[in-house]
Amino acid sequence: MTIAFTFPGQGSQAVGMGKELADSFSEARDVFAEVDEALGEKLTATMWDGPEDKLTLTANAQPALMAVSVAVVRVLEANGYTLAEKAAYVAGHSLGEYSAHCAAGTFSLADTARLLRVRGNAMQAAVPVGEGAMAAIIGLEVDDVEFVCEAAAGETGGVCQIANDNGGGQLVISGAKAAVERAAALASDKGAKRALMLPVSAPFHSALMAPAADAMREALSNVTINVPSVPVVANVTVAPATEPAAIADRLVxxxxxxxxxxxxxxxFAGNGVATLAEAGSGKVLTGLARRIDRSLAGVAINTPADIEAFLQTNA
Incomplete structure (x- = not known):
């Protein structure tokens, strides 16, 4: 059975995330302690006790989600299931790509935590609050959404582009607030089942994030980048990135x-993968994969019971 591991992105965070893992496994406790030390603060206190609005802050949610994902992997490896030997590929959704790289040994855990703190702060600071927006468009094909984005950008003079193609007819657009609002209206006119403005603080994955890309280029130039033990499929190219310079370029x-x-x-489906294992908080990616290709088996691993069940069937 060929397996690939996936790692969730922002939106999968929840107060209490990782607490069961820390209570049950020393390897998980070690991960959380190292992340706290790397950031110089008790991120775990926010993860486990909230408040939710503090955990949801981009600069906190990103390293927190990574920590839970890596904790799952470290527990699996302590029980004899090593990604380098068992997984064909890894990939992560947005910030999850950093989790994938950490799990594959591309970055140290401490460097990954610090990179994600830089990333979160830089993404938040790139655009003044209220000037950018994102919207979910449900029920249109990619070509139709690209059309409404281009039309809205032309009408308003603002950036508007597809940020996420999540599959199952779910696309997310991002850019200048007026342009995204106009695109959402055009999408409804074009027959979208739903066009919903999202409660986000910045227009992620759009050209307006250029200052954050510059910040990440600098941050990545100051860390050690190793050849990953498992090929990491990059978000922007849908191809494995294995050379350190290429990895940095893809993340920028x-x-x-x-x-x-x-x-x-x-x-994944076209390259022999039969099972997707989602390591970390929630099970969003498992649900998305089911809608994209039902031939793929999916399993979410985020609790001690999940880990036990996975190890029993995937020794």
Whole structure:
């Protein structure tokens, strides 16, 4: 059985995330302690006790989600299930690509936590609050959404582009507030089942994130980048990135580029993967994969019971 591991992105966070893992496994406790130390603060206190609005802040949610994902992987490896030996590929949704790289040994855990703190702060600071927006468009094909984005950008003079292609007819657009609002209206006119403005604080994965891309280019130039033990399929190219320079380029491009998740799942299916294991908080990616390709088996691993069940069937 060929297996690939996936790692969730922002939106999968929840107060209490990782607490059961920490209570049950020393390897998980070690991960959370190292992340706290790397950031110079008790991120775990926010993860486990809230408040929710503090956990949801981009600069906190990103390293928190990574920590839970890596904790799952470290527990699996302590029980004899190593990604380098068992997984054909890994990939992550947006910030999850950093989790994938950490799990594959591309970055140290401490460097990954610090990179995601930089990324979260830079993405938040790139556009003044209220000037950018994102919207979910449900029920239109990619070509139709690209059309309404281009039309809205032309009418308003603002940036509007597809940020995420999540599959199952779910696309997310991002850019200048007026342009995104206009595109959402045009999408409804074109027959979208739903066109919903999202409660986000910045227009992620759009050209307006260029200052954050610059910040990540600098941050990545100051860390050690190893050749990953498992090929990491990049969001922006839907192809494995294995060379350190290429990895840095893909992560910089990802800040302003599209998360091509539908194509990533299709790529897995076309390259021999039979099972997708989602390591970390929630099970969003498992649900998305089911809508994209039902031939793929999916399992979410985020609790001690999940880990036990996975190890019993995937020794």
């Amino acid at each position: 491009e990802q800040v302003t580029g599209q998360v091509r998740w539908r194509e990533t799942i299709e790529w």
